[in-house]
Amino acid sequence: MSVQAAFAIPGDLDTVTGGYLYEKRLLLGLREIGVDTAYVPLTGSFPDPSEAEADAAVAALLQVDPRHPLILDGFVFGAMPTAALARVRAPIVGVVHHPLAHEEGLTPERREYLFTNERDNLRLAAAVLVPSPHTARILIDEYGADPGAITVARPGTDPARGVRRVSEPPLILSVGIQHPRKGHDVLLRALARVTDLDWRAEIVGTPWDQQFSASLPALRDDLELADRVRIAGGIGNDELDALWSQASLFALATRYEGYGLVFDEALAWGVPIVSCRTGAVPETVPTGAGVLVPPADPEAFAAALRSVLADREDRERMTRAARAAGAALPSWLDTARTAEQVLEAVTRRSPTPRSAFIDFEVPKPEH
Known part of the structure; x- marks a missing residue:
């Protein structure tokens, strides 16, 4: 079936972290396999948005056709206040690299807030993508997430770009x-x-x-x-x-x-x-x-x-x-195909899609 989706990501898409790399390659991979995926850039303040920034993010998300899946970056999905996220009309596909409450250096109060907020946001999601069985288990065991809503979309890998010549000393x-x-x-x-x-x-x-x-x-x-x-x-x-x-x-x-x-x-x-x-x-x-x-x-x-x-x-x-x-590692297109199956399932539960997206240029990955 023909699938359309949107992908909301805060900040600079070229930020050099594993989470940003995963989401950039997933976005590009979905497009490469034929999923019409709009890129919706949001403010870079997540995972600690002000009330005004959360409202601005919701305003951008409300532009997405409510009959198409909306993939939400892990910072946005985990940290967006639940009342604000509930205003989003499109079916939400959350990305959770690892729960925000599991980050280092948090105060007990901040940890509790992030745990409660992400737990409640999981209940708003039509589906959730995680990179590993480990993260899936945490969401199920600690956050009470529906196991049937979670899909492991293991990250892809690029082949080595060169010949290995080990140096001395090691x-x-x-x-x-x-x-x-x-x-x-x-x-x-x-x-x-x-x-x-x-x-x-x-x-x-x-x-x-x-x-x-x-x-x-x-x-x-x-x-x-x-x-x-x-x-x-x-x-x-x-x-x-x-x-x-x-x-x-x-x-x-x-x-x-x-x-x-x-x-x-x-x-x-x-x-x-x-x-x-x-x-x-x-x-x-x-x-x-x-x-x-x-x-x-x-x-x-x-x-x-x-x-x-x-x-x-x-x-x-x-x-x-x-x-x-x-x-033997999977490619990024393998990751995209796993996500495509999730988007198809979410789309089947929604009315017939139509084209009504804003869109933005996405830079090509460096090699």
Whole structure:
């Protein structure tokens, strides 16, 4: 059947986070497989909109034909006040990367507000897209969501854009925004415990939490790692591809992930992984391709780094496992086709669609 939909996303669609990448590629993928999908840009204030900003967002959403599915970005779906979201006439397909109340650094009051708000918003949704079975279980078990309304649309993966030529000394690569949840502080403390081994490290990621970002160089210097660790910040795709091609090991000491697109990127490049047994990570990192330890434990993380760095044969075995797993990963068009099935089901429950969309230009993804 012919399907039309709209996709509302706040802020800059080119923001370098896993959530934005997922939504941008889903939007473009839906269009590529023939789903007429309008892009509705919203203010970048989410997930903490003012009352005026929430009203402005609702006004934009009310322009969407009420007989077409409206896909809502996770920040908007989770943080939009329930009374405001209830005014939207189009059937809502919420995207939940991970529940907002599970973020790091929230006050108890803010956590409770986000939990209650997202729980109530889930009851307004005709369907919900999540990136992992882990997130689906949270929504069902903790938020009381209808299991029949939730679909796992696993993120797609691009093939590696280059040939892997591992460098010497071994390069430890970490990629993730500079936010407490990503655990770069834990990684630095772990690296300080393995300085007797030969390695260098690159920490790549856009500054996100300014206070945390400012603390990382000071911590690195206090740990006497300045000559071995570069905190690169945000870099271009070509430079990042060059680092992936040289990496011996991918290390992310994350405190929580609702999925973790970067793990799939590591697998696509055939790079062994050291990370943490938290959130969706155990479901995302295949057995044999990585070593997982408890989160927020520098000593355990250091032991995992040491085991992979010190045993070349084991590292090569993990490399082969990662490469095999990467070759089997779904594409972004696979993700779009999963979402298309959800949109078709929602559309069948609505009156016959008609064309009445506003639309906006969407930038093409960088390769």
